[in-house]
Amino acid sequence: MKFGNLAALYHAKALNAFGREGSGLAALHCLFRVTVSDQGYLGASKIMPRTNEFRPSCTLVLLGLAILLSMCSSAAVVAQKTPAAKPTLRFVVILTRHGVRSAIPGVEDLNAYASAPWPDWRVPPGDLTPNGRKLMVLFGSYYRDYLSVNGLLSPTGCGDATTIHIRADIDPRTQETGRALAAGMMPGCGAAVHVLTTNDVHVLSTNRDPLFSPLAVGIGEPDRALAVASIAGRIGGNPDALVAPYRSAFDTLREVLFGCKPNTRCPAEERPGKQAILQQPSSIEAGKDGYAADFQGPLKIGSSLSEALLLEYANGMEGKDLGWGRLTPGKLLEIMRIHAAYADLARQTPYVARIRASNLLSHIARSMEQAVSNTRLTGSLGNAGDRVLIIVGHDTNISNIAAMLGISWLLNGYQPDETPPGGALIFELWQQINGEFAVSTYFTAQSLEQMHRLLPLSLDSPPLKSPIFVPGCGRGDQKMTCAWKDFERTIDNAIDPAFVQP
Numbered sequence: 001m002k003f004g005n006l007a008a009l010y011h012a013k014a015l016n017a018f019g020r021e022g023s024g025l026a027a028l029h030c031l032f033r034v035t036v037s038d039q040g041y042l043g044a045s046k047i048m049p050r051t052n053e054f055r056p057s058c059t060l061v062l063l064g065l066a067i068l069l070s071m072c073s074s075a076a077v078v079a080q081k082t083p084a085a086k087p088t089l090r091f092v093v094i095l096t097r098h099g100v101r102s103a104i105p106g107v108e109d110l111n112a113y114a115s116a117p118w119p120d121w122r123v124p125p126g127d128l129t130p131n132g133r134k135l136m137v138l139f140g141s142y143y144r145d146y147l148s149v150n151g152l153l154s155p156t157g158c159g160d161a162t163t164i165h166i167r168a169d170i171d172p173r174t175q176e177t178g179r180a181l182a183a184g185m186m187p188g189c190g191a192a193v194h195v196l197t198t199n200d201v202h203v204l205s206t207n208r209d210p211l212f213s214p215l216a217v218g219i220g221e222p223d224r225a226l227a228v229a230s231i232a233g234r235i236g237g238n239p240d241a242l243v244a245p246y247r248s249a250f251d252t253l254r255e256v257l258f259g260c261k262p263n264t265r266c267p268a269e270e271r272p273g274k275q276a277i278l279q280q281p282s283s284i285e286a287g288k289d290g291y292a293a294d295f296q297g298p299l300k301i302g303s304s305l306s307e308a309l310l311l312e313y314a315n316g317m318e319g320k321d322l323g324w325g326r327l328t329p330g331k332l333l334e335i336m337r338i339h340a341a342y343a344d345l346a347r348q349t350p351y352v353a354r355i356r357a358s359n360l361l362s363h364i365a366r367s368m369e370q371a372v373s374n375t376r377l378t379g380s381l382g383n384a385g386d387r388v389l390i391i392v393g394h395d396t397n398i399s400n401i402a403a404m405l406g407i408s409w410l411l412n413g414y415q416p417d418e419t420p421p422g423g424a425l426i427f428e429l430w431q432q433i434n435g436e437f438a439v440s441t442y443f444t445a446q447s448l449e450q451m452h453r454l455l456p457l458s459l460d461s462p463p464l465k466s467p468i469f470v471p472g473c474g475r476g477d478q479k480m481t482c483a484w485k486d487f488e489r490t491i492d493n494a495i496d497p498a499f500v501q502p
Contacts (some may be wrong), residue, residue, distance in 0.1 A: 029107035088429040089150045091371035098177040098423035100132030103308040112275045114257045115268040121320040128173040140184020142457035158189035165382030166193045168392035169212045178392045214359040215463045216290035220499035227292035230351040239282040247335040256326045256469045303342035306335040314451040340415035348403035357400030358499040365491045379502045404494040409443040409466035420445045437484035441468040
């Protein structure tokens with residue numbers, strides 16, 4: 001078939017199928033007329049139709065097409081300007097350790113384990129230091145920046161102050177930490193820090209808050225013999241065997257404390273009134289007060305001493321006040337292996353963790369459930385409609401909950417699962433595009449240098465952060481989120497109701 005006949009056939013079929021005025025193809029018919037040479041070959045298309053073929057009907061078709069194209073173009077522009085839907089942050093739980101404190105026990109007790117006196121902290125044993133307060137103000141300011149950029153809080157002003165609930169343990173250092181966080185997050189807003197008072201029956205009798213020290217106030221009946229066995233069963237029933245795996249850490253600790261090199265005699269340890277750590281008897285015993293079981297001997301002593309040195313560094317001490325001039329970041333990291341081992345055994349053994357933290361974890365879960373339902377629930381902290389819950393407690397509280405959930409973290413410059421001053425375990429509740437809720441879990445803390453140098457925190461210079469995978473509900477997305485229902489079930493399975501106070 002010649003191209004001329006083919007063109008004519010196409011012309012006829014197009015008009016029959018679509019109508020001269022009823023479609024985009026009809027508009028094309030108005031715009032273009034295919035010409036064919038006398039020999040039957042395709043020639044050039046003419047952009048303008050012939051005058052005698054350009055009727056008013058074609059004008060209407062072209063006008064309609066122009067309007068349609070304009071609408072499509074406008075829709076495309078709107079689509080480009082409209083941001084894609086994304087999850088919304090609805091609620092955050094910040095379980096934080098208090099800020100940098102002075103050493104516990106006091107300097108007089110610590111002096112037995114060093115060749116020279118420990119530095120004067122200028123505050124009573126265990127209290128928040130002035131630098132510790134400044135560091136927590138910086139952290140509070142960072143939380144405000146982070147939560148505002150994620151749409152949970154406004155960037156300035158006091159309008160959101162009533163949506164932040166801060167609950168602190170009754171110790172002076174936890175109360176002061178709560179007030180410092182509030183000053184950083186909501187400066188000049190008078191944000192309240194909630195603390196149990198002496199009118200509470202538990203505080204009257206024990207001077208303890210059941211949220212943080214449930215065993216001390218009589219919540220549940222711990223089996224202390226079982227607690228001892230659960231720890232002993234992790235080390236072959238032989239606490240003395242713990243020295244060998246951590247011998248290099250103990251040697252480094254002795255070098256800092258007494259200035260003695262490894263594998264050498266240390267006369268400074270032998271002076272009257274001095275104690276050699278590794279010569280102390282080692283045992284696991286039933287605990288007292290709020291502890292079901294605890295260590296005695298080198299591991300516990302070494303843990304306290306290494307923690308005291310970390311606190312010196314975090315407090316910004318320099319020169320002879322910092323490990324008598326013998327402490328470096330590398331030595332500190334090695335020494336903290338002792339503290340990490342003690343925390344793992346004494347705080348993260350499953351039975352011990354469950355009886356000490358079921359009450360706290362239950363209140364956290366109920367608070368998150370309250371945020372999901374937006375309905376006041378018994379056992380929750382704060383009110384329906386709150387956006388942020390800050391719980392100011394201790395390293396033991398964080399370690400206990402980590403063990404209950406089977407979670408771990410690692411921050412640069414720290415030992416695994418370490419809980420430095422101001423460090424926080426955080427649960428973020430996100431509402432997905434489909435309306436369902438998901439939980440993102442992570443641990444955050446200032447680096448040792450950020451603390452040592454009192455460096456400001458910002459979105460460009462944030463604290464360290466370690467995303468956490470929660471076994472039993474964690475998923476393979478970037479934030480390792482848990483679907484809310486799966487997270488709720490995981491927590492319920494971890495909690496022992498016998499140690500929960502509604």
